[in-house]
Every structure is written in C-alpha cells, then in structure tokens.
Amino acid sequence: MGRDITDLRQVCEDIRKRILEVVSVNGGHLSSTLGAVELIVAMHAVFDCRENPFIYDVSHQAYAHKLVTGRWEAFDTLRQFGGLSGFIKPSESPYDYFVAGHSSTSISIGVGVAKAFALEGKSGIPIALIGDGSMSAGLVYEALNELGDRKYPMIILLNDNEMSIAKPIGAISKYLSHLIAGPLYQSLKDRIKKILGKMPDSASYIAKRFEESFKLITPGILFEEMGINYIGPIDGHDLEGIMHSLKLARDMREPVIIHAQTTKGKGYEIAEGKYEKWHGVGPFDIHTGQSKKTSSIQSPTDVYSQVLLERASQDKKIVGVTAAMPGGTGLGALIDEYPERFWDVAIAEQHAVTSMAAMAKEGFKPFVSIYSTFLQRAYDQIVHDVGIMSLPVRFAIDRAGIVGEDGETHQGLLDLSYLRSVPHMVLFAPRDNASLKSAIDFAISWDQSPCAFRYPRGKFALKEGVFADGGFVIGKSELLKEGEEILLVGYGNGVGRAHGVQELLAAEGLSCGLLDLRFLKPLDKDLSEILAAYRFIFVFSDSYKINGVTSALLEYAMEMGLRLDMESFEIPDSYILHGNTAMVEEHLGLTPQALSERILQKIKHKRL
Structure with a gap:
C-alpha cells in the first residue's frame, strides 16, 4: 500500500x-x-x-x-x-x-x-x-x-x-514511547546488561536499580x-x-x-x-441508529434473565457468572441488581466455571451463563473441577444449535456431545419459553450433581402455547401426542421442528406420535414401552448427530434389548457455514418440508 x-x-x-x-x-x-x-x-x-x-x-x-x-x-x-x-x-x-x-x-x-x-x-x-x-x-x-x-x-x-x-x-507519553523503541534506549539496555554481568554485587545492585527505575517511568x-x-x-x-x-x-x-x-x-x-x-448489531438505520428489526416475541435469553432475576430476589443462595457476555446471556440485569452475587469475569470461561464450582461447594446455587460455543473453552474445568466431585453447578447454555450469520466458529452444536460423556451430568432442554421457565426452576431445585440446559438464539421453533407445560421431573419424557406406526422424537428446540414435520405428515393422512424427550441424561426408564410401540422412529435436535440424541437412544435400546428402526435428523458431521439460519437449514435439508418428504419416501420404500 x-x-x-x-x-x-x-x-x-x-x-x-x-x-x-x-x-x-x-x-x-x-x-x-x-x-x-x-x-x-x-x-x-x-x-x-x-x-x-x-x-x-x-x-x-x-x-x-x-x-x-x-x-x-x-x-x-x-x-x-x-x-x-x-x-x-x-x-x-x-x-x-x-x-x-x-x-x-x-x-x-x-x-x-x-x-x-x-x-x-x-x-x-x-x-x-x-x-x-x-x-x-x-x-x-x-x-x-x-x-x-x-x-x-x-x-x-x-x-x-x-x-x-x-x-x-500526553506529549511526555509519546516522547517516552519513541524513546523506548529508539536506538538510544535499546543500546542503553544492552549496555546495562553487559555491565551487570561484569560488576561486583554491590555495584551491580546500583546498576540494576537504575535500569528498573528507567523502566518505571513507562x-x-x-x-x-x-x-x-x-x-x-x-x-x-x-x-x-x-x-x-x-x-x-x-x-x-x-x-x-x-x-x-x-x-x-x-x-x-x-x-x-x-x-x-x-x-454486534442487526440491520439498522444509519441516520438514527434505530434497529430495522422488531419482534414482539420474547427471546429465550430474555426469559432466562427475567425468571432468574425473580428467583434470585427470593433465594439469596442463587449466584451466577458470565464471561464477557452480560448482555448476550441476559445476566447483565442480574449484575446490575445484585452486583455482589452475579459477576462478569471477562473472557475467562475456565475461571468462571472453576470459581462457581467452589461456590457450589460452599452451599450456593451457581448458574454459569455462557454461549454453547464458548463453553467449549472450559471443558476440562467442567470435568475436573465440577464433575469429579459432582458439584451442583447449573449450566445455562445460550445460543445452542445453529446460530446463523456468525458461522463455523460460533455454532452451538457440540455441547450435547461433550457434556453427555461427563459422568453424573444431568442434561435437559425446554421446547418453548414456558418450559424454559420450568427448566430454570428445576435447575434451582436440583442439588445432587451438575446439570445443563440449552436454548436457542432468537426464538424457539415451537410456537408458544401449542402444548401446556407440565414442568420437569428428573428423567421423565413427555408424550405430547400418540400416533400410529411413526414416532417423532424431539429434544429441546428439536421438538418444534418435529412438530412442524408432524403437521405436514398429518396433511398426508399419517398419524404420528410426538415425544418430547425432555431429559437426555438420564433417559426416561419407561422409554422402552413408548419406543417399542412404533415401527418407525425419527429423532430431531439442534446438535451434531455424532454422540447426540440418536446415539443416546440407540445405546439405551441396545441395553434394553430393543430392535428399532431409528433415523437421526440431527446436524451432519461438518462445520456449518454462516448465513441466515433458515437458509442454512434449507441447505442442510433440515426444513420440515424436506424432512417430511424423506420420511414419506422411507415409509413408501419399506412398505413396497
């Protein structure tokens, strides 16, 4: 240039x-x-x-x-x-x-x-x-x-x-900056180092102090x-x-x-x-700075912030931490209200997790509020500092699933895969804003081991009020609708995608069961009866297929001696590109329309 x-x-x-x-x-x-x-x-x-x-x-x-x-x-x-x-x-x-x-x-x-x-x-x-x-x-x-x-x-x-x-x-700072980088200062430093190596201890001490005092003015x-x-x-x-x-x-x-x-x-x-x-901003008007996007739907992040703030006002043992994302995780409101109980520790996810492990050891109810993609940075702390002692740290995982325009480095697709292997970790997920409130309450009450719940960016795929929420009971799934031959299993935001497929298949004359898994770990002990009642099972989640929800269900089926025709509609084994979330899902063949067509083709093929 x-x-x-x-x-x-x-x-x-x-x-x-x-x-x-x-x-x-x-x-x-x-x-x-x-x-x-x-x-x-x-x-x-x-x-x-x-x-x-x-x-x-x-x-x-x-x-x-x-x-x-x-x-x-x-x-x-x-x-x-x-x-x-x-x-x-x-x-x-x-x-x-x-x-x-x-x-x-x-x-x-x-x-x-x-x-x-x-x-x-x-x-x-x-x-x-x-x-x-x-x-x-x-x-x-x-x-x-x-x-x-x-x-x-x-x-x-x-x-x-x-x-x-x-x-x-001011001017002194600028002068010193140039002086320090210039040949005079560098030459002086080199000479002092040489002198220090040759002088007796007493004189060396004086020269050393001179060098240190010179640096102290910067x-x-x-x-x-x-x-x-x-x-x-x-x-x-x-x-x-x-x-x-x-x-x-x-x-x-x-x-x-x-x-x-x-x-x-x-x-x-x-x-x-x-x-x-x-x-980080969405589209806005250059002249006014006003956002061009408005939505009347409350985001999961807003719900989390609001509910946790209400519960924290009632229970002084509730504490929390985030890592440089107070606004993005919704913890900013709690930090403002209770600065002695909620903290932003800057970009230090490892410290955030380990410090909350100590607070759990002391009898508090800590919430670690971090994006899925950033929680990856603290995996060793989850295993070593939280998991081994089975400390009841609550992980609120924001931006789970496909996050859109931020792309490969920010997709929230790995948390299920890396948390499922941690012994005693309880994993559960809400399907909408109402069940997110219940998830927070369950996390507050659960004190036997670490637990983690996840929710998406922006909004849930399932419209509010489609299904009434009955709360979370450890290891219990919820059969939202019975059907014939076909069972659609959803976990978290996957329930909304499964429901969209169910509606399209109903228009084709197929009656599909819809199961909200609720808990990925532990799985429902009575799940075998539900799964065995259906010929075809299709699994939906906003997570990678490898070591994901379908993997957990197949492991369970093997232990129970079940032979199931089960297919995963989870995220394929690749880094997912950036772009509008709907367009990314369409590219991956994960829209309800594309998935329902795949199900129809499979059923037709099996029946021939």
Whole structure:
C-alpha cells in the first residue's frame, strides 16, 4: 500500500463509510471494527501480509483488512449465505492467515509462526492485533511467558478501546514511547546488561536499580518485566504515529507490544464509546441508529434473565457468572441488581466455571451463563473441577444449535456431545419459553450433581402455547401426542421442528406420535414401552448427530434389548457455514418440508 499519508487517511474514511453501508443492511460487528481502521491500514502500509502474517484476535474487528485485500465489491455479501464471512477465513482469501472467532488465540499463534520462521530461516515477523478485552484470558499470558523468554521477533498491536490498561499522558507519553523503541534506549539496555554481568554485587545492585527505575517511568512495566519491549500508549487513530511505531518495532527484531488507544465506533458518532449494544448489531438505520428489526416475541435469553432475576430476589443462595457476555446471556440485569452475587469475569470461561464450582461447594446455587460455543473453552474445568466431585453447578447454555450469520466458529452444536460423556451430568432442554421457565426452576431445585440446559438464539421453533407445560421431573419424557406406526422424537428446540414435520405428515393422512424427550441424561426408564410401540422412529435436535440424541437412544435400546428402526435428523458431521439460519437449514435439508418428504419416501420404500 504505497501511498502518502493524505491518501491513506482518505482510505480510512472510505473504509468506514463502506463498513457502515454494509453492516447497516446485513448486520455484523460494528464498534470494534470501526475503531481498528487506522491500525489495520497502518499495518498494510508498513508490512506485506503475505510475508509477515497478520493474525487477528477474534477477527471481528478485521473488516478493514477484508476491504484492502480485494473484497471491496464482495463486501455486500458479508455474513450472507454463500458470501463473505464475518471473520478471518483462509479459504476465503490468501491474505487471511488463521481462522479466529474465539478470543485470545493470536499471541499463541504468533509465537508458533515465529518459531517456524526461526527454524526455516525466514525474515518475516508475525503481527498480532489483539483487543484489550482479550488480554483477560489465560492463554495470552501463557504465550507471553514463552515469548518473553525466547525473544522471537514478533509485534503485538494491543488495541485498547475500553479497559484503559494505561491512560495516555500526553506529549511526555509519546516522547517516552519513541524513546523506548529508539536506538538510544535499546543500546542503553544492552549496555546495562553487559555491565551487570561484569560488576561486583554491590555495584551491580546500583546498576540494576537504575535500569528498573528507567523502566518505571513507562506504563509498560508489566510487559517489560515479562521480557517484552513496550511502546505506548499511542493514539490508535493517528495513522502517521502508528506507522512510525510499527517501523520502530520492526527494526528491533525482538518481541514488541505497541499499546494503541482507540475509540469504539470511531467515525460513527452514535456508536462511539463503551456501548455493548453496538458491538454486534442487526440491520439498522444509519441516520438514527434505530434497529430495522422488531419482534414482539420474547427471546429465550430474555426469559432466562427475567425468571432468574425473580428467583434470585427470593433465594439469596442463587449466584451466577458470565464471561464477557452480560448482555448476550441476559445476566447483565442480574449484575446490575445484585452486583455482589452475579459477576462478569471477562473472557475467562475456565475461571468462571472453576470459581462457581467452589461456590457450589460452599452451599450456593451457581448458574454459569455462557454461549454453547464458548463453553467449549472450559471443558476440562467442567470435568475436573465440577464433575469429579459432582458439584451442583447449573449450566445455562445460550445460543445452542445453529446460530446463523456468525458461522463455523460460533455454532452451538457440540455441547450435547461433550457434556453427555461427563459422568453424573444431568442434561435437559425446554421446547418453548414456558418450559424454559420450568427448566430454570428445576435447575434451582436440583442439588445432587451438575446439570445443563440449552436454548436457542432468537426464538424457539415451537410456537408458544401449542402444548401446556407440565414442568420437569428428573428423567421423565413427555408424550405430547400418540400416533400410529411413526414416532417423532424431539429434544429441546428439536421438538418444534418435529412438530412442524408432524403437521405436514398429518396433511398426508399419517398419524404420528410426538415425544418430547425432555431429559437426555438420564433417559426416561419407561422409554422402552413408548419406543417399542412404533415401527418407525425419527429423532430431531439442534446438535451434531455424532454422540447426540440418536446415539443416546440407540445405546439405551441396545441395553434394553430393543430392535428399532431409528433415523437421526440431527446436524451432519461438518462445520456449518454462516448465513441466515433458515437458509442454512434449507441447505442442510433440515426444513420440515424436506424432512417430511424423506420420511414419506422411507415409509413408501419399506412398505413396497
């Protein structure tokens, strides 16, 4: 990107305009990506990303990168089915280095790249762009610990847009930043190290104190003490200043952190500042900022928030935690009301789970409120810190199933598969908002082991009020409708899909039974009588087929000596692409129409 600074500033303005045009129509991540424009343009101005890999943490802030690497026209398809991903995706462009949808991986990836370059004799330098929020996760410090020891050349561009790790101190700060990166300071450090090795203990002590006091005048002492050079804080919207710092860091040939302070939503005044609602948005009006989508249906997340808040007001033993998603999980209202009992621990799912295990040990009733995709990050803690002692931690799993436009990195399809294998874990799922209320009450009452219940993004597939809710009783299923020959088994949101198929088959003259499994673990002990009464059984759930609901039912059938004709209509063994949920389901052949046709064909074939 060989342009002068005036041209580059215009590029930044054009990029912001393009992002707003597209995101206001398609939805997507907004405030963080607007705030990172100058950082990314500066990276491209100083480095060739084909030789120096750009590693974006989470990568929701990388829209500018997409726009300067040949995807300007295609940007209209952002997050659309068959279009551009909302995240970095190497299969989409040779300029995208590494898939990233979960946070705090970039520095570790960068260390791996630096090791490979060292072994291969390559001169390239990995550059990681990471937000301050991602610095709350342990993986970052595991990587920094090794990087500081090994001293591989690497640049970490820290985008500080919210937490204010260190406040800027004006002209003095800028001067010190350049001084620290410059040859005078680096030469002085090298000389002090050499002197320390030659001087007697008393003199060495004086020299050591001098070196430490010199570093103390900078805000980066934490990183310096870890062995990482520090530049900053700098203005993350001063394009010329960022480029200057990147060039200084490049020439140092050591690990360097450049601490850049930016404003979320920069250039779009309505979204500027610490507004969580502008992190990820649906379509909106650019002029007013008002959402273009309205719905009178209460989301499962809203129901969870409302009910748990009511129960927490009645029971002081109820506590809860989320990991940097208070708004997304609905826990924000509880944190506001009871800040001493509900916590946002930032991007630290492992800590969230283990800390709640301790609270359960102390007699509290903890709720861990985390998206399905992010709970994966704490699997060892679920097994080791919760499961082994069978502590009654309640896992409220939001965004279970297909999540739509966020795609592969955010699909909530694995929780059943990885939780079903945890001994003593109780798994259950509501089918609609009414049964979600009952699920919360059951979780509060269950104190014999850990339990987990899941619910989808947006809304349930089953319309409210179709079936009255009778509450949850441990290990009990519910036969919602009897039928002849065909049984449709639904779990959680799968009940709604099964009901849609049932209605279509009824129009074809087929009477189908409909079973809400309710509990996946433990399964209903009386299930054998229901299953044995039907010739054909079809299973529906918003989870992977492998180690999913059908697997559990077939294992049960084998134990009971049942021979069943059972077919799974669960998610196939592949990473599911991004796009509108309805379109994704249609592509997978999981619409009620497609499934009912498959059932009709099978029955016709079997009867011939």
